[in-house]
Amino acid sequence: MTFDQILTLVVLVAVVAALIWDKVRADVVALSGAAVLLATGVVRPIEVQGAFASPAIIALASLFVIAYALELSGLLDRAIEAAVKMCRRLGAAGLWLLLGAIGLVSAFLNSTPIVVLGAPVVRDVAIALKLPPKRFLMPLSYITVLMGCCTLIGTSTNLLVDDMARVAGQPRFSMFEITPVGLPIAAAGALYLFLFSGRLMRGSMTDAAPTTEAAAIDVPGGQVGDVTLFATYRPFQPVKAAIALGIFASAIAVAAMGLAPIAASAFAGAVLLILLRVITADEAYGGLRPQILILIAGMVVLGMAMERSGLAAEATGALVGSMQEFGPLTALIVLYALTMVLTELLSNATVAVLVTPIAVALAESLGVSPRPFLVAVMMAGSAAFATPFGYQTNVIVYQMGGYRYLDFVKVGLPLNFITFAVAIVAIQAFFPF
Template sequence: MTIEQVLTLVVLVAVVGALIWDKVRADVVALTGAAVLLMTGVVRPVEVQGAFASPAIIALASLFVIAYALELSGLLDRAIELAVAMCRRLGATGIWLMLGAIGLLSSFLNSTPIVVLGAPVVRDVAKTLGLPPKRYLMPLSYLTVLTGCCTLIGTSTNLLVDDMARVAGQPRFGMFEITPVGLPMALAGALYLFLFSGKLMGKSMTRPAPDAAPSEIDVPGAQIGNASLFAEPRPFQPVKAMIASAVFVGAIALAAGGIVPIAASAFAGAVLLILLRVISPDEAYGGLRPQILILIAGMVVIGIAMEESGLAADATDALVGSMRHVGPLTALIVLYALTMVLTELLSNATVAVLVTPIAVALGESLGVSPRPFLVAVMMAGSAAFATPFGYQTNVIVYQMGGYSYVDFVKVGLPLNLLTFVVAILAIRVFFPF
């Protein structure tokens, strides 16, 4: 191994260890690793600059601004008020319908602020109706994760995998290209949660939950950010809500139609909202959620170091070499399982950086399209259900609902296995080798 490979490996192991240890914020860990690689000369300043200006970062930052403009206009609060009124009329059925509506929003907007806004409402409505909040809070988190897998912009994982695959010479994904895989996963998961989640939790639902406000959430590795930004009630401003909605739909339509990349349309939309004074520059900065952007950028720098030093190529050759004599379907199953296990332990950005180059190399070495393997990484990279710390929305409901760790294992592990099977079947149908 060269000295650059040794340094990169040491940094990678240290970063992964720190993320598992979970005593330091994940964005700080990633930034520290990037700084060490920069200081030791493994990566150049221009490469670090490129990581912070990648299309995935631009798209995410712009979408955060648009989502925050929608929230400041009072549109989301108004939607929640209407949902509460529906729940009072329909009872438990209304709550499930509200969870479905929240999940639909999560297909296009970041799930964390949606859950921060929606979880207290779901909890309070359930209490008002004399129903256990635990029955609905965990499904709320899981549904937002599942529906986020339905579009390219549903999760930061999808955008990052798409960006890294582009760097590896693969064509970009369309806005709804992964929907034929994500939608069956979401529907199967929703049906499972509706039918079995309450039964699997059993007596746990009768234990009282703490009255935790969203602003009290503080888990270093969860990357929730300042939840109070999203928890404050906003008065409904129809004009601003209409403009923000039109800009959001326009940005999605332009990207979905292949007219411009999502990074370009979302960036233009965010700037337009500032020019139209729907959101002020200071408010736009406040909604950026830099901790997530820095985490992703830092992990991209580590990915660049792995590529430049040759460590990624050597590791990929070793893994791919062990699978040269298996069929593409077996390789797809192994890759999905590996990604799913890593996602339960590490951040989604870390997993995307580690596994995306392997997915591309695996497809190429087997003489088939890398596309199915990349879709598997997108799906498995977000499918973290078996622990309360695998995804940031899990942390929110974990604290608010007063769940035990075992509750997530009981409900989430079967959901992991179910979505695993559905995803593999859907990938085989819609993304042929």
């Protein structure tokens, strides 16, 4: 191994260890690793600059601004009011419909603020209907994650895998290209949650939920903020709401039709919201989530170092050597399982950066299309259901609902296996080798 490869491996191990240790914010850990690689010359300044200006970062930042404009317009508050009225009429069925509606929104917007906003509503409505909130809060988190797998912009994982694949010379994914795989996974997962999650949590639902909430929720990716700030009532401004919703729909439509990448259409939409005074520039900056963006950028630098130093090729060679006697289906299954296990331990951004170059090289070494392997990384990179710390939304409901750690193991581990099986079948059907 060369000096650059050894140094990159040391930094990689240190970053992963720090993320598992979870005593330092993940974005600070990622920046520290990037700084070491830059200072030692493993990566060049222009490559670090490119990481912070990558299409994934631009798309996510722009979508955060658009989502914040929708929130400030009061549109989300109106939607919540309508949902509460529906739940009071329909009871438990209304709550499940509410979870489905929230999940549908999470296919196009980041799931963390959606769950932060929707979880208190789900909890309060359940209490008003004399139903246990635990029955619905964990499925809320899982459903938003599952629906996020249905579009390119549904999770930061999908955008980051697409970005890393582009760096590796692969064509970009379109907006709904992964939908034929994501939808069966979401449907199977939702059906399982509806039928079995209550039975699996039956013993835990008799425990009293906490009556107070912490001011801030700590997650591996940094603090997601004060729940009461998201719950602040916003007066409804119909004109601003209509403009924000129209611009959001237009940005999605432009990207879906292939007229422009999502990074370009979302960025144009965010700027247009400022020019039309739907949201001020200061409010737009406030809507950004720098801890998420910086974490992703720092991990992209680490991915570039792996590629530039040849460490990714070394790792791929070792994996290919063990997979050479097997077919591409076995390699796909092993890659999915490896990604899923890593996602339970690390952030999804970290896993996407580490595994995507390996997925491309593995497919090329087997003489098959990298597409099914990339889709597997997207799906498995978000399938963190078996622990309360695998995904930010899990942490939110874990604290709010007063769950026990084993509750997530009981409900989430079978969900991991179900989504695993459905994903492999769907990937084979829609992304042939």
